[in-house]
Amino acid sequence: xxxxxxxxxxxxxxxxxxxxxxxxxxxxxxxxxxxxxxxxxxxxxxxxxxxxxxxxxxxxxxxxxxxxxxxxxxxxxxxxxxxxxxxxxxxxxxxxxxxxxxxxxxxxxxxxxxxxxxxxxxxxxxxxxxxxxxxxxxxxxxxxxxxxxxxxxxxxxxxxxxxxxxxxxxxxxxxxxxxxxxxxxxxxxxxxxxxxxxxxxxxxxxxxxxxxxxxxxxxxxxxxxxxxxxxxxxxxxxxxxxxxxxxxxxxxxxxxxxxxxxxxxxxxxxxxxxxxxxxxxxxxxxxxxxxxxxxxxxxxxxxxxxxxxxxxxxxxxxxxxxxxxxxxxxxxxxxxxxxxxxxxxxxxxxxxxxxxxxxxxxxxxxxxxxxxxxxxxxxxxxxxxxxxxxxxxxxxxxxxxxxxxxxxxxxxxxxxxxxxxxxxxxxxxxxxxxxxxxxxxxxxxxxxxxxxxxxxxxx
Amino acid sequence: xxxxxxxxxxxxxxxxxxxxxxxxxxxxxxxxxxxxxxxxxxxxxxxxxxxxxxxxxxxxxxxxxxxxxxxxxxxxxxxxxxxxxxxxxxxxxxxxxxxxxxxxxxxxxxxxxxxxxxxxxxxxxxxxxxxxxxxxxxxxxxxxxxxxxxxxxxxxxxxxxxxxxxxxxxxxxxxxxxxxxxxxxxxxxxxxxxxxxxxxxxxxxxxxxxxxxxxxxxxxxxxxxxxxxxxxxxxxxxxxxxxxxxxxxxxxxxxxxxxxxxxxxxxxxxxxxxxxxxxxxxxxxxxxxxxxxxxxxxxxxxxxxxxxxxxxxxxxxxxxxxxxxxxxxxxxxxxxxxxxxxxxxxxxxxxxxxxxxxxxxxxxxxxxxxxxxxxxxxxxxxxxxxxxxxxxxxxxxxxxxxxxxxxxxxxxxxxxxxxxxxxxxxxxxxxxxxxxxxxxxxxxxxxxxxxxxxxxxxx
Numbered sequence: 001x002x003x004x005x006x007x008x009x010x011x012x013x014x015x016x017x018x019x020x021x022x023x024x025x026x027x028x029x030x031x032x033x034x035x036x037x038x039x040x041x042x043x044x045x046x047x048x049x050x051x052x053x054x055x056x057x058x059x060x061x062x063x064x065x066x067x068x069x070x071x072x073x074x075x076x077x078x079x080x081x082x083x084x085x086x087x088x089x090x091x092x093x094x095x096x097x098x099x100x101x102x103x104x105x106x107x108x109x110x111x112x113x114x115x116x117x118x119x120x121x122x123x124x125x126x127x128x129x130x131x132x133x134x135x136x137x138x139x140x141x142x143x144x145x146x147x148x149x150x151x152x153x154x155x156x157x158x159x160x161x162x163x164x165x166x167x168x169x170x171x172x173x174x175x176x177x178x179x180x181x182x183x184x185x186x187x188x189x190x191x192x193x194x195x196x197x198x199x200x201x202x203x204x205x206x207x208x209x210x211x212x213x214x215x216x217x218x219x220x221x222x223x224x225x226x227x228x229x230x231x232x233x234x235x236x237x238x239x240x241x242x243x244x245x246x247x248x249x250x251x252x253x254x255x256x257x258x259x260x261x262x263x264x265x266x267x268x269x270x271x272x273x274x275x276x277x278x279x280x281x282x283x284x285x286x287x288x289x290x291x292x293x294x295x296x297x298x299x300x301x302x303x304x305x306x307x308x309x310x311x312x313x314x315x316x317x318x319x320x321x322x323x324x325x326x327x328x329x330x331x332x333x334x335x336x337x338x339x340x341x342x343x344x345x346x347x348x349x350x351x352x353x354x355x356x357x358x359x360x361x362x363x364x365x366x367x368x369x370x371x372x373x374x375x376x377x378x379x380x381x382x383x384x385x386x387x388x389x390x391x392x393x394x395x396x397x398x399x400x401x402x403x404x405x406x407x408x409x410x411x412x413x414x415x416x417x418x419x420x421x422x423x424x425x426x427x428x429x430x431x432x433x434x435x436x437x438x439x440x441x442x443x444x445x446x447x448x449x450x451x452x453x454x455x456x457x458x459x
Numbered sequence: 460x461x462x463x464x465x466x467x468x469x470x471x472x473x474x475x476x477x478x479x480x481x482x483x484x485x486x487x488x489x490x491x492x493x494x495x496x497x498x499x500x501x502x503x504x505x506x507x508x509x510x511x512x513x514x515x516x517x518x519x520x521x522x523x524x525x526x527x528x529x530x531x532x533x534x535x536x537x538x539x540x541x542x543x544x545x546x547x548x549x550x551x552x553x554x555x556x557x558x559x560x561x562x563x564x565x566x567x568x569x570x571x572x573x574x575x576x577x578x579x580x581x582x583x584x585x586x587x588x589x590x591x592x593x594x595x596x597x598x599x600x601x602x603x604x605x606x607x608x609x610x611x612x613x614x615x616x617x618x619x620x621x622x623x624x625x626x627x628x629x630x631x632x633x634x635x636x637x638x639x640x641x642x643x644x645x646x647x648x649x650x651x652x653x654x655x656x657x658x659x660x661x662x663x664x665x666x667x668x669x670x671x672x673x674x675x676x677x678x679x680x681x682x683x684x685x686x687x688x689x690x691x692x693x694x695x696x697x698x699x700x701x702x703x704x705x706x707x708x709x710x711x712x713x714x715x716x717x718x719x720x721x722x723x724x725x726x727x728x729x730x731x732x733x734x735x736x737x738x739x740x741x742x743x744x745x746x747x748x749x750x751x752x753x754x755x756x757x758x759x760x761x762x763x764x765x766x767x768x769x770x771x772x773x774x775x776x777x778x779x780x781x782x783x784x785x786x787x788x789x790x791x792x793x794x795x796x797x798x799x800x801x802x803x804x805x806x807x808x809x810x811x812x813x814x815x816x817x818x819x820x821x822x823x824x825x826x827x828x829x830x831x832x833x834x835x836x837x838x839x840x841x842x843x844x845x846x847x848x849x850x851x852x853x854x855x856x857x858x859x860x861x862x863x864x865x866x867x868x869x870x871x872x873x874x875x876x877x878x879x880x881x882x883x884x885x886x887x888x889x890x891x892x893x894x895x896x897x898x899x900x901x902x903x904x905x906x907x908x909x910x911x912x913x914x915x916x917x918x
Contacts, residue, residue: 053681096675122720129720138675155679161653161771162673162785163690168680194620214621216555216597220614221627222512231622261581261588312620326621 054169055090055135057149057414062133063088064173064412066403067151069141071098071121073389074371075178077396078403079125086407088133090170091121094140094156098124099201101389105246108198108207109253118201139168141339144175146364149414151175173414174366174403177353178396181334181372181387190310195330198242207329211253214326215262215269230313231326232269237307237315238332239275240282241435244291246329247273248438251298272301272323280435280443282386287443294437334387340373348375348384356380357425359399365415368403370395385428398426513628514549514594516608516873521592522547523632523871525862526610528600530557530580532848533830534637536855537862538584545866547592549629550580553599553615557583558660560848564705567657567666568712577660598627600798603634605823608873610634632873633825633862636812637855640793640831640846649769654789657701666788670712673785674721674728689772690785691728696766696774697791698734699741700894703750705788706732707897710757731760731782739894739902741845746902753896793846799832807834807843815839816884818858824874827862829854844887857885 058065066087068075076098079089097118106112121136122129128136143152148171155166183199185191196210197203211234217223218231234250236243250271259266273279273295279302280288295302306318314324336351345361346354352375353361359374361367371392375384385391402422411417432446517524525546527534535557538548556577565571580595581588587595602611607630614625642658644650655669656662670693676682677690693709695702709730718725732738732754738761739747754761765777773783795810804820805813811834812820818833820826830851834843844850861881870876891905 055680096671130722132723135678135680135723136675137679138672139679155676157672157676160669160672162669163676163686166676166679166682170680210619210621212555213597213616213619216595217614217616217622217625219594220596220598220625221514221594221629223625227622263589264591264594 054150054153055171057171058088058133058173064407064414065090065133065171066174066176067092067170067172068176068178069093069151070178070180070371070373071095071124072178072180072371073098073101073392074180074396075176076119076121076124077393078176078178078370078400079121079128081397081400081404082125083404083407084125084127084131084134086404086412087174088131089125089127090135090137090172091125091128092137092139092141092151092153092170093121094138095200096121096136096138097201099199101199104198104201104204105242105249107201107204108211108246109249109257110208111249111252114201114205117204137168137170141179142167143339144177144343144367146175146345146367149173149175149366172366173412174406175368176399176403177340177367177369177373178371178392179337179340179373180392182337183330184333184335185330186332188307188310190312190315191307191330194310194312195237195328198246198329198331207327210327215258215265218265218268218326219262226324228265228268229270230324232265233323233325234269234271234327234329235315235323235325236271236273236329236331237275238330239273239277239279239302240331240333241280241433242331243273243275243329244279244295245436246331247271247295247300248298248436248441250438251295251300252438255298270301271299272303274303274305274307274317274323276304276306282433283435283443283445284447287445291435291437291443294439294441298438334372337373346377348377350375350384352384354378357382358402358422359395359426366417368399370399388433390431391428394428395426513609513612514630516630517547517592517632523866523873524549524592524630525633525635526551526629526631527635527637528552528610529637529639529830529832530554530583531637531639531830531851532557532560533639533851533855534635535578535580535583536852537635537637537829537859538580538587540856540859540863541584542863542866543584543586543590543593545863545871546633547590548584548587549594549596549631550584550587551596551598551600551610551612551629552580553597554659555580555595555597556660558658560658561704563657563660563663564701564708566660566663567670567705568708568716569667570708570711573660573664576663596627596629600638601626602798603636603802603826605634605804605826608632608634608825631825632871633865634827635858635862636799636826636828636832637830637851638796638799638832639851641796642789643792643794644789645791647766647769649771649774650766650789653769653771654696654787657705657788657790666786669786674717674724677724677727677785678721685783687724687727688729689783691724692782692784693728693730693786693788694774694782694784695730695732695788695790696734697789698732698736698738698761699790699792700739700892701790702732702734702788703738703754704895705790706730706754706759707757707895709897710754710759711897714757729760730758731762733762733764733766733776733782735763735765741892742894742902742904743906746904750894750896750902753898753900757897793831796832805836807836809834809843811843813837816841817861817881818854818885825876827858829858847892849890850887853887854885 064087066089068091071093097120100117103117107114127134139153139155141151142154150169150171153168183197196206214231218228236247254269280291307315308318309316314322316322348354353369354377355369355374356362359368359370372387376382406417409420411420434444436442523546525548527550530552556579559576562576566573586593598612598614600610601613609628609630612627642656655665673690677687695706713728739750766774767777768775773781775781807813812828813836814828814833815821818827818829831846835841865876865879868879870879893903895901
């Protein structure tokens with residue numbers, strides 16, 4: 001018997017109160033409490049001796065179990081489209097929501113609220129909250145055993161003392177790896193400790209908090225000019241779409257909010273964007289020139305440089321230049337996550353999980369990989385697709401349909417999909433790309449392949 | 460010259476770009492960067508040798524300076540009503556917003572958003588953002604020197620490595636202490652480490668995060684029943700309005716959101732409210748009975764007990780009973796803040812700063828105290844008023860008018876208010892009290908004094 005059910009017997013309302021306080025009747029309360037005063041009582045049913053519990057293989061009375069690792073663009077779209085009459089869905093992810101990453105930069109300065117860019121997994125696929133065999137587990141996958149069709153997981157407790165990390169296993173019929181990628185630091189010391197990435201909601205929250213804190217601290221009486229300028233120097237490293245969009249948002253924030261609300265320090269706050277090569281290198285030349293012009297016009301300092309070292313309050317460029325900062329945002333691109341690196345699966349160029357044209361890991365049964373963590377194997381003759389939301393999202397959509405088809409054809413169980421016609425392979429068609437540069441201006445690059453080339457500027 | 464202004468010379472837009480990328484012209488960029496490659500350059504104007512800078516006494520060309528310590532109900536109402544033509548307002552507080560405390564409990568479970576209960580100081584008194592002599596300083600007051608009319612302060616950096624703590628002094632013409640009170644722990648070990656108070660927005664955020672985390676953790680496969688019940692056991696210590704309202708909100712959350720979204724664990728989650736005496740002891744007897752009935756009806760376990768010790772995952776009552784918990788909220792009332800204790804001013808019964816009928820500290824010039832940190836001196840023959848928002852708010856309003864009157868009569872400067880007629884002393888009239896108990900039900904106690912006694916129940 002759980003200690004808890006003995007804590008207090010709730011009397012029915014009718015029997016309990018007639019113009020007197022129940023609490024006065026303390027003997028009533030302590031009688032029921034006494035059930036669990038003795039520690040030995042609690043140990044009548046001790047917890048199982050192993051810490052490695054889990055969900056075992058599905059039986060023939062259950063639906064086949066699809067395990068999805070990750071809930072970014074790829075995993076979320078997959079879960080949204082999967083037919084939950086055919087599969088139980090189990091999602092394992094260290095966060096319980098999908099982030100609409102293209103709008104994350106706007107939340108750092110209050111243009112958007114955080115909850116506007118985050119959608120709970122349980123709302124993307126309601127079966128996860130309600131169906132008895134479907135679950136969301138707030139955990140990291142620590143290993144994949146493809147022979148036994150099992151994933152090993154460990155809970156994420158984020159430094160809270162609420163529970164020790166808990167390990168468990170989940171047997172799968174189908175496994176979809178959609179773990180995404182990790183921010184690259186290129187092994188530069190101090191980046192993880194002192195810079196903030198811009199990939200999750202908590203990163204945006206941290207940026208917002210630090211920006212406001214620095215604005216307030218810089219206003220303290222007697223702060224030396226140097227220190228004031230340092231605190232209000234926002235440095236962005238990496239001139240891809242994320243870095244450029246964040247710089248644009250910051251300069252909008254400075255021109256509007258700071259001038260209105262922090263008038264005392266408005267002349268001290270500045271934004272510097274450091275990039276080793278070209279900003280927005282994937283965009284057309286003329287769009288890049290336009291973006292450069294716009295950023296400079298809105299007061300962003302563009303610096304070409306390579307960061308060598310990051311200290312708590314300054315960074316050092318390759319040529320020895322020291323750049324003091326108050327806020328440092330790092331957005332230099334992404335690379336494979338540690339789990340992806342550690343898996344002994346065939347890899348695509350760039351170290352991603354190698355997949356075939358049907359997004360399968362061809363050497364394994366029932367294993368698929370989509371999104372930034374996956375790339376076409378060299379043998380397919382296809383190039384590795386860029387780490388973009390539109391690639392991930394369309395792979396998720398394609399794979400959901402493929403798995404629904406497999407399920408309908410009776411191939412949902414582990415090792416049972418042989419011989420089922422998979423239909424057309426996945427084909428990616430690039431629809432173009434966009435980036436905002438602040439001041440309500442954006443770039444739209446609609447080039448498709450290398451032949452036709454169109455672009456627009458919205459003003 | 461600040462290093463920062465040398466970072467990059469922004470060319471005018473016209474001269475800079477004509478169809479070419481500025482970034483390609485790296486020599487231009489590095490010329491301007493080279494100004495600060497040498498550390499020695501930065502030290503041409505070293506910061507002042509002392510770390511104790513600040514705002515000196517006001518001159519006759521400036522407005523008199525009113526310093527307000529704190530921005531709760533008392534300080535915020537004062538700042539809102541003060542005439543900024545008569546005074547420059549300087550607010551010193553470790554948080555940059557006022558919290559609408561009666562609605563804080565509702566934010567813990569998502570009934571209200573956090574920003575709905577927080578109002579920035581700069582919006583309460585816009586002069587603080589815009590007037591050259593008015594400021595908000597994110598800092599703690601560390602000492603008050605009433606002889607020199609100076610407050611000593613230190614910045615709050617909240618563990619962020621953005622800046623070392625900075626000390627400064629502010630000279631005042633009028634000083635209003637509105638520091639509020641601190642949550643009482645009665646010296647019980649482990650409360651500060653493991654329990655969450657419910658007095659600030661970040662407390663509500665922590666409660667919300669931990670509640671969701673525990674809901675998700677308890678759903679992990681293989682978690683023992685005991686552990687599941689512990690994680691989902693929400694314990695509230697203290698049966699005053701805060702504890703009761705939070706318990707009510709929690710039980711609403713369980714009955715609605717948990718049953719919808721966390722169906723797997725709905726039978727495990729429970730709320731226990733521990734109180735040493737009566738719940739809602741300041742309310743009328745019949746209202747208390749009604750509240751008790753309602754709470755029990757909504758599934759809240761009421762326990763009479765005294766907490767002796769708090770461990771990371773369980774608390775121990777005086778009789779040795781151990782109560783495992785997943786979430787522990789502490790709301791047992793308030794006591795004087797450390798600074799209030801340390802000030803060598805005459806105190807009221809209960810250790811608050813002693814004030815007279817005009818809310819002055821009578822032994823000092825130009826010193827006032829309002830809200831939870833103040834209490835009438837025994838010599839006034841008046842009782843110390845309860846630590847309620849309505850007391851603080853009305854004291855703030857009264858004092859703003861009194862100080863406006865003094866300012867208009869030419870007594871705004873330090874040591875210049877002698878002989879000015881202060882008018883009527885402050886009179887507090889209790890307007891009654893309210894508390895919600897969940898399920899859209901609330902208590903309203905409209906008794907005034909001890910004679911007439913009316914009460915209402917909303918259903």
